[in-house]
Amino acid sequence: MTIEAVPICRKGLVPLLALVLALGACDTDTSGDVSPSPFSPWREEGGEGAPGSFALSPNAEAGALSPGVRSGKTYELVELIDLAQRTNPLTQLAWENARQAAFARGIAEGTFLPFISANIIAGRQDIVTPVRTLGGGTDTLTTTAEGATPALALQWLLFDFGERAALRDVAAANLDAANIAFNGTHQALIFDVTRAYYAHGGAVGDVRIAEQALANSRAIEEAARARLQAGTGTSIEVAQAEQLVAQARLRLVLAQDLRRDAYHDVVESVGISPTSRIRIATSESRRLPSAGAVLTDDLIKTALARRPDVLASFAGVEAARAGERAADAAFLPKIYTTAIAGANNTTFQTGNLPGVGAQQTASGILLGISIPVYDGAIRANRRRQAESATEAAISVLDQTRNAAAREIVVASDTLRSSLEAFEASTALVSASRTTYDATLEGYRNGLVPITDVMAAENGLLLARQARTDAHAASLIAASALAFSLGDMTSRDSPAAALRR
Numbered sequence: 001m002t003i004e005a006v007p008i009c010r011k012g013l014v015p016l017l018a019l020v021l022a023l024g025a026c027d028t029d030t031s032g033d034v035s036p037s038p039f040s041p042w043r044e045e046g047g048e049g050a051p052g053s054f055a056l057s058p059n060a061e062a063g064a065l066s067p068g069v070r071s072g073k074t075y076e077l078v079e080l081i082d083l084a085q086r087t088n089p090l091t092q093l094a095w096e097n098a099r100q101a102a103f104a105r106g107i108a109e110g111t112f113l114p115f116i117s118a119n120i121i122a123g124r125q126d127i128v129t130p131v132r133t134l135g136g137g138t139d140t141l142t143t144t145a146e147g148a149t150p151a152l153a154l155q156w157l158l159f160d161f162g163e164r165a166a167l168r169d170v171a172a173a174n175l176d177a178a179n180i181a182f183n184g185t186h187q188a189l190i191f192d193v194t195r196a197y198y199a200h201g202g203a204v205g206d207v208r209i210a211e212q213a214l215a216n217s218r219a220i221e222e223a224a225r226a227r228l229q230a231g232t233g234t235s236i237e238v239a240q241a242e243q244l245v246a247q248a249r250l251r252l253v254l255a256q257d258l259r260r261d262a263y264h265d266v267v268e269s270v271g272i273s274p275t276s277r278i279r280i281a282t283s284e285s286r287r288l289p290s291a292g293a294v295l296t297d298d299l300i301k302t303a304l305a306r307r308p309d310v311l312a313s314f315a316g317v318e319a320a321r322a323g324e325r326a327a328d329a330a331f332l333p334k335i336y337t338t339a340i341a342g343a344n345n346t347t348f349q350t351g352n353l354p355g356v357g358a359q360q361t362a363s364g365i366l367l368g369i370s371i372p373v374y375d376g377a378i379r380a381n382r383r384r385q386a387e388s389a390t391e392a393a394i395s396v397l398d399q400t401r402n403a404a405a406r407e408i409v410v411a412s413d414t415l416r417s418s419l420e421a422f423e424a425s426t427a428l429v430s431a432s433r434t435t436y437d438a439t440l441e442g443y444r445n446g447l448v449p450i451t452d453v454m455a456a457e458n459g460l461l462l463a464r465q466a467r468t469d470a471h472a473a474s475l476i477a478a479s480a481l482a483f484s485l486g487d488m489t490s491r492d493s494p495a496a497a498l499r500r
Contacts, residue, residue, distance in 0.1 A: 069272050074279040077197045080270055081491040084193050085186060088271025094178075094185035101171070101178035108171040111164045114156035122148040144347075151342030158337055163329035166322045173319035177312045183489075184308025189269075191483040194494045195476050196262070196269040201283030202472025203255070203262035208284075209464045210255040214248040216436070216457050221245050223444050223453075237450045244454055251461075288471065289478045289498045291416045299485075300405050306486040307404050313397040320390040327383040331372060339365040407484040415477035422470035429467050432460040 035042040041054045075083070085091060124146040133139050157164070221241035227233025267276055304310050341363040372379065436456040442448040475498070482488050482497035 069276040069278055071278055074281050076281045077194060077283070077494055078491045080197060080266065080280070081190050081193050081494075083272070084189050084270040085491070088189055090185055090189060090271065091182075094182040098175070098178040098182045101175040105168070105171040105175045108164070108168040111157070111167070114154050116155075117153050118150070119153060120148060120150040147344065147346030149342060149344045151340055154337075154339040156337050157334060159335040161329045161332035161334075163326050163332075163334075166324075166326035166329060169322035170319045170326065173315045173322060177315035177319070180308050180312045180315060184312065187308060187483065187486075187488050189271075190491065190493060191479060191488045192269040193266070194479045194488070196266040197280065198283050198286075198472050198475040198479065200259070200262040200266050200280055201286075201475070202468055203259040204282050205284050205468035205472070206465060207252070207255045207259050209461065209468060210248070210252040212464070213457070213461045214245070214252055216460070217241070217245040217248040220440065220443075220450070220453055220457060223440065224450060227444070227446070232446050240450055240454065244457070283475060284468070284471070286471075286475055287498060288419060288422060288474045289415075289500045291419055295409060295412050300408055303408055303485040304401055304404055307484075308486070309400050310397070310404055313393070313400040317390070317393040317397050320386070320393040324383070324386040324390055327379070327386040330379045330382065333369050333371045335367070335369050337365065337367050339363075404484070408481070411477065411481040411484045415474065415481050418470055418474040418477045422467065422474050425463060425467035425470050428463040429460070432456070432463040436460045 041052065044057060069083070124144070127143045127145075129141045129143070130138055131141050221238070221244070224233055224237045224241040228235065228238055263280065264274065266280055267274055267278070342361070344358070344360040344362070346358045436453075436459070439448050439453045439456040443450055443453045478497045478500065479488065479494055482493060482500075487493060487497065
């Protein structure tokens with residue numbers, strides 16, 4: 001029987017060898033998927049391009065912009081904040097991060113429950129055996145075995161001395177940090193929009209001042225031409241006046257450019273498409289706040305206790321400490337149970353003989369304990385790593401507290417300085433206006449030279465710009481103080497910050 005089986009085995013060996021050779025011919029070399037050299041452009045499959053060109057094939061889906069906002073409506077600050085909270089991608093990202101942290105906590109909770117799986121193994125096997133017939137020939141005898149074994153298995157970690165509980169605490173602390181960061185993202189977004197809005201208002205004011213300065217320069221030019229026609233002036237005075245007008249035009253162009261930049265900053269802070277076209281209300285008439293109460297240690301501590309960055313850092317410390325507990329529990333035994341229930345249905349048949357079937361059922365439950373003995377110091381190093389992570393998290397918390405307290409103090413000082421600058425520049429504008437009006441009238445009557453008028457006009461321009469800039473800086477400083485105190489929490493917070 002063995003001698004007769006050899007040719008059949010050789011026949012089966014041929015396709016097997018062919019399969020091996022075919023697999024050996026398969027090429028998994030991916031070096032052709034990159035540029036052939038550091039100085040040659042990469043071409044995607046089927047791509048074409050000019051020699052030496054590093055241009056990429058356009059992808060319309062990748063370059064698709066979200067539709068911009070085009071509205072004839074004039075947006076107030078409250079409406080811009082509301083639009084930002086609904087459309088800015090940063091809020092969506094922070095929300096998704098919080099959701100992922102929630103899912104991670106759910107995974108940690110699931111480790112306390114048993115793992116149940118349903119399994120089935122089924123198969124069929126045919127064995128062909130050559131046999132010698134009575135007539136001296138050769139025949140084959142086929143033996144068939146087939147069956148299926150379904151089973152239900154249970155695995156359950158019953159007790160692990162707090163390792164899973166510690167990992168659950170890690171996930172819970174990370175979830176707290178993600179939720180805090182989500183609210184913190186909204187607070188930062190509110191402040192960013194507010195800051196850009198007030199800066200835009202200052203830029204609009206600078207344009208208005210530049211337009212007034214141009215009008216004043218033209219008035220001086222008209223006075224110079226009138227004196228020249230009356231025979232009391234000179235062409236030099238006219239040329240100087242024309243120079244003053246040209247300088248005023250240039251200042252207006254530059255101010256308009258800065259206004260456009262400020263507009264784009266508002267659009268960027270809101271998070272809408274840069275192709276958007278919206279109208280933004282001015283903030284020039286906003287009432288300024290008072291300097292506010294003197295900062296005390298209790299006020300700073302109260303502010304730190306609600307700041308998102310401090311709270312998130314504190315949650316990081318809690319997560320690190322829970323990680324330490326998990327690392328300690330890894331040194332302790334684990335008690336688990338395993339259970340299985342299954343059935344076996346098998347049929348065995350040889351040639352034309354009747355088949356023989358067998359059905360069996362089996363069930364069992366096991367209780368085990370796993371005691372860690374040696375692992376090459378892996379657990380010890382993990383515990384040291386967890387201890388180091390805790391110390392690092394505490395350092396981050398201390399640094400965050402100090403930085404936050406410094407921001408509060410600096411914001412308070414900045415607000416006080418900005419308000420003082422606004423008060424001083426207001427007085428300067430009044431004095432400069434009086435000086436300009438007097439010198440212009442004196443020049444028209446031939447009492448003062450044109451250079452005095454030009455100097456007075458320039459002084460008035462600088463005073464007005466200083467007042468406008470101080471007004472915008474005061475609004476921004478008041479918002480920055482509210483943000484540093486953790487009070488920039490809703491779209492109504494910027495207005496509340498000005499009522500301090």
